[in-house]
Amino acid sequence: MKISKARIAVVIGKGGEIKRDIEQKLGVKINLDSNTGDCEIQLEQSSAENNPLNVFIAEKIVNAINRGFNPNKALKLVEETYDLEIFNLLSILGKSEKRIKHVKGRIIGRNGEMRKAIEKYAESFISVYGKTISIIAEFSNLQIARKAVSMLINGMPHHVVLKFLENKYNQKKKEEFRKLYKPEF
Numbered sequence: 001m002k003i004s005k006a007r008i009a010v011v012i013g014k015g016g017e018i019k020r021d022i023e024q025k026l027g028v029k030i031n032l033d034s035n036t037g038d039c040e041i042q043l044e045q046s047s048a049e050n051n052p053l054n055v056f057i058a059e060k061i062v063n064a065i066n067r068g069f070n071p072n073k074a075l076k077l078v079e080e081t082y083d084l085e086i087f088n089l090l091s092i093l094g095k096s097e098k099r100i101k102h103v104k105g106r107i108i109g110r111n112g113e114m115r116k117a118i119e120k121y122a123e124s125f126i127s128v129y130g131k132t133i134s135i136i137a138e139f140s141n142l143q144i145a146r147k148a149v150s151m152l153i154n155g156m157p158h159h160v161v162l163k164f165l166e167n168k169y170n171q172k173k174k175e176e177f178r179k180l181y182k183p184e185f
Helices: 005-012 014-026 053-066 071-078 089-093 097-108 110-121 139-153 158-181
Strands: 028-032 039-043 082-088 124-129 132-138
Touching (some): 005 028, 014 028, 014 071, 028 053, 053 071, 053 082, 089 139, 097 139, 110 158
Antiparallel strands (some): 082 132
16 A cells, blocks of 8 residues: 555554554554655554454555544544445546535635535544545434535535434434334333
């Protein structure tokens, strides 16, 4: 995997603490060439966390950091209910820089309001970085955030997307309330 030069320092962290934290939590070894950005992740055989899936999880975390996420948000991917979704705007919209910039602006919204709304109502984290839009969320919330981002990419008005998000959020909260106060006979 290749890490962009601008994000190498973030993956390593201050004094190597982010890299070390990922390695300790997942029992992997991250080999990162800070000159070329080449990154290789291997399972640490001597570790107590000797699970082959941990290499895949570590790759997702490093990829999330590379896509512009704060390392603390990216580390949510250690939990098995969380997943990462990446929209590649080049493959969706083509090579038009103007169109990509327009869609990124739509997803962020005025003063970041649309992005904050998606993060709040879909209980997710969103990163608009380079020519990609990335989402970290629990699986059920990831579907809602994915749908909202797709609606924005396809040109739906912001108020329609906000209404969709509010409805999904309210449905989810009602269901949680029902589960919490459902009388058992």
